[in-house]
Amino acid sequence: MIYLDNAATSWPKPEAVYQAMDNFMRHTGANPGRSAHQLSIEAGRIIYETRESLSMLFGIGDPMRIVFTSNATEALNVVIRGLLHPGDHVITSSMEHNSVMRPLRHMEKLGVEVTVVKCSSEGFLNPHDVEQAVGPHTRLVILNHASNVVGTLLPVAEVGQITRRRGVLLMIDAAQTMGCYPVDVEEMHIDLLAFSGHKGLYGPQGTGGLYIRKGIESSIEPLKYGGTGSRSEHEYQPDFLPDKYESGTPNTVGLAGLGAGVRFVLEQGVNEIQKREQVLTRSIIDGLKAIPGVTIYGDSDPRKRVAVVSFNISGLIPSEVAMQLEEYHQIMCRPGLHCSPIAHKTLGTFPQGTIRLSPGYFTSDDDIEGTLEAVRRIIATKARF
Amino acid sequence: METAEYSVVLFYSTSNALQAEKLFKKTGVAIKLIPVPRQLSSDCGICLRFDRPDEPSVKAILEKKQIEIQGIHPI
Numbered sequence: 001m002i003y004l005d006n007a008a009t010s011w012p013k014p015e016a017v018y019q020a021m022d023n024f025m026r027h028t029g030a031n032p033g034r035s036a037h038q039l040s041i042e043a044g045r046i047i048y049e050t051r052e053s054l055s056m057l058f059g060i061g062d063p064m065r066i067v068f069t070s071n072a073t074e075a076l077n078v079v080i081r082g083l084l085h086p087g088d089h090v091i092t093s094s095m096e097h098n099s100v101m102r103p104l105r106h107m108e109k110l111g112v113e114v115t116v117v118k119c120s121s122e123g124f125l126n127p128h129d130v131e132q133a134v135g136p137h138t139r140l141v142i143l144n145h146a147s148n149v150v151g152t153l154l155p156v157a158e159v160g161q162i163t164r165r166r167g168v169l170l171m172i173d174a175a176q177t178m179g180c181y182p183v184d185v186e187e188m189h190i191d192l193l194a195f196s197g198h199k200g201l202y203g204p205q206g207t208g209g210l211y212i213r214k215g216i217e218s219s220i221e222p223l224k225y226g227g228t229g230s231r232s233e234h235e236y237q238p239d240f241l242p243d244k245y246e247s248g249t250p251n252t253v254g255l256a257g258l259g260a261g262v263r264f265v266l267e268q269g270v271n272e273i274q275k276r277e278q279v280l281t282r283s284i285i286d287g288l289k290a291i292p293g294v295t296i297y298g299d300s301d302p303r304k305r306v307a308v309v310s311f312n313i314s315g316l317i318p319s320e321v322a323m324q325l326e327e328y329h330q331i332m333c334r335p336g337l338h339c340s341p342i343a344h345k346t347l348g349t350f351p352q353g354t355i356r357l358s359p360g361y362f363t364s365d366d367d368i369e370g371t372l373e374a375v376r377r378i379i380a381t382k383a384r385f
Numbered sequence: 386m387e388t389a390e391y392s393v394v395l396f397y398s399t400s401n402a403l404q405a406e407k408l409f410k411k412t413g414v415a416i417k418l419i420p421v422p423r424q425l426s427s428d429c430g431i432c433l434r435f436d437r438p439d440e441p442s443v444k445a446i447l448e449k450k451q452i453e454i455q456g457i458h459p460i
């Protein structure tokens with residue numbers, strides 16, 4: 001079996017992730033921060049360690065700037081729904097995932113003005129176009145760091161200079177980059193960043209989070225209110241991080257796994273992971289390019305993208321190709337629109353979509369060769385009909 | 386051995402208490418996370434106990450790392 005769906009969620013996970021989760025369930029188990037007994041304190045320590053490891057990965061000094069959520073989608077919703085008010089203007093790109101577009105379209109109905117800046121047919125964004133769209137009421141620019149459809153990287157650092165200069169907040173959807181592409185929130189002038197815990201950070205599903213630059217939390221209402229284990233005698237929500245946005249019992253077993261995943265990334269080094277994934281991406285792109293009848297989308301330079309490759313075979317619909325890849329070759333990938341209709345409109349692949357291959361750090365060279373061979377066979381079989 | 390004199394640091398949030406615990410373990414100051422003693426009132430259920438004579442170094446470390454505290458009390 002070959003797993004090439006790491007853009008949806010990474011699998012397998014490093015061994016330490018399974019161990020950390022098993023260990024928590026068997027030997028700690030308690031509710032963190034609620035009681036003061038040793039097991040509860042130990043559960044709290046596990047979460048704190050995960051927060052601290054993430055702060056190292058983000059290049060920030062204060063771990064409390066990281067808020068845990070159940071996925072990147074929730075982190076995006078916290079900001080989009082908690083920061084924007086009727087009359088505000090928000091700018092985004094035409095390469096976004098529905099986890100950005102749907103909450104934005106919802107806010108549009110409530111009176112928020114939304115501008116979608118058009119990207120090129122390879123998925124590139126011109127920072128100048130973002131600057132042109134900034135107006136007197138612009139509150140936020142929200143951008144995908146790398147596309148989950150074609151892997152194209154957006155010019156976050158360049159846009160960060162514009163937003164900082166114009167007094168506009170910058171939020172980044174780093175679901176596809178955290179762990180496999182260097183991110184320095186200070187240097188790139190990122191004010192808010194949403195991440196998935198279950199993709200490039202190797203945690204389990206149901207983990208994710210939000211980085212909030214110091215001071216911005218005073219303008220963002222929480223999505224959820226409730227118990228935090230702190231200020232128990234008060235009936236009002238605490239206003240400090242991370243408690244303001246972390247009501248309710250957390251996913252401690254998940255965060256135990258996420259901590260182990262982040263430490264794995266720190267040990268390997270983001271640059272090493274990136275290098276390996278670029279090699280795999282290059283093999284897929286070069287291999288597919290050499291097959292007649294295959295169209296590849298996005299830029300073909302692996303340095304301008306993350307390890308996500310979308311393609312089509314002429315005369316076959318993506319779901320048919322994916323079905324054959326699975327049925328005859330045991331290759332797991334994802335066909336269709338990948339929750340990003342607007343990105344496919346930009347690429348010219350709407351509504352049929354594409355076949356997406358997303359290798360990960362654990363993908364072998366043989367996996368890639370096997371997949372390329374399978375694509376060749378599918379095309380050869382088609383030709384016989 | 387229960388003759389030592391202790392004080393505690395109270396925190397606003399559990400995350401801060403756990404951050405401080407880790408910090409002190411690294412610096413070698415003897416501390417222990419304990420439930421907040423009944424006679425004190427705190428926003429967070431746990432606090433850091435230390436030997437009272439260590440108070441100046443405890444304060445200095447917390448200030449240096451800018452960890453917000455609710456107060457320090459003898460127990």
Ligand SMILES: Cc1ncc(COP(=O)(O)O)c(C=O)c1O
Nearest residue numbers: 071072073097099148173175196
């Ligand atoms: C670019 C992008 N944004 C957001 C998401 C949503 O992430 P999650 O499933 O963690 O909510 C994904 C993944 O599906 C993604 O690829």
